Amino acid sequence: MKRSIMLKANELMEDIAKKRYDRNALFFDRMDALFRGMLSDRKRALVKEAKGRVLEVGVGTGATLEYYPEDVELVGIDISPKMLARAKKRAHIFRGKKLTLLEADIQALELPDNSFDTIITSCVFCSVTDPVRGFRELNRVLKPDGSGLLLEHVRSCRPGVGKLMDVLNPIVVRMMGANINRNTAANIRESGLTLAEEQNLWLDILKLFRVTKGKEDRICP
């Protein structure tokens, strides 16, 4: 009973997140351009490491598509049809072997276990309603020798900055759909994924997480 209420609440929240990104799709690229200096080189470096069969979660308007190496097969997923429609318009700039863009939710993927060599995310787990559930799915579809490269912004551990992020979070969520005060390292660990490396890229707010598949017995709730 409690579980079904929680699933219903999650569905409702996911619908809200989807609608927010559908609305944001109109101006997302212009807004993203404000952070281009900080993000685009990092997105390029992230995606260049992709190998084999790749899943990009929250592919958005396709900002990373042009950076992928030529020998990868990419499946890009997003919950927002309007963000995806923009990515589809950019599909011609993808130089890899094969590109599939799908409307899908990282919290409940209809994709087989152990099917991806690399999983990429860039600024996505701030928006996923239940990030631990999303990371569990990521763990499930990652191959045992695969790797996840996650470029994510998180709550700062500096007391003043972290508190300010907590205060501003409800406003940012309402406007942008992104939580700015998540403890993503803790969420990764809770999901059962193995956190192999956590690197600060800008202060202690923008981070690169390298993850590998965790033990099977920790995948199931």
Ligand SMILES: C[S@@+](CC[C@H](N)C(=O)[O-])C[C@H]1O[C@@H](n2cnc3c(N)ncnc32)[C@H](O)[C@@H]1O
């Ligand atoms: C801040 S945007 C980042 C887009 C892109 N990765 C980039 O760097 O430009 C976050 C994206 O994650 C998507 N998203 C949010 N929750 C999701 C979920 N549960 N499953 C899949 N995609 C999701 C949103 O629709 C949005 O396109």
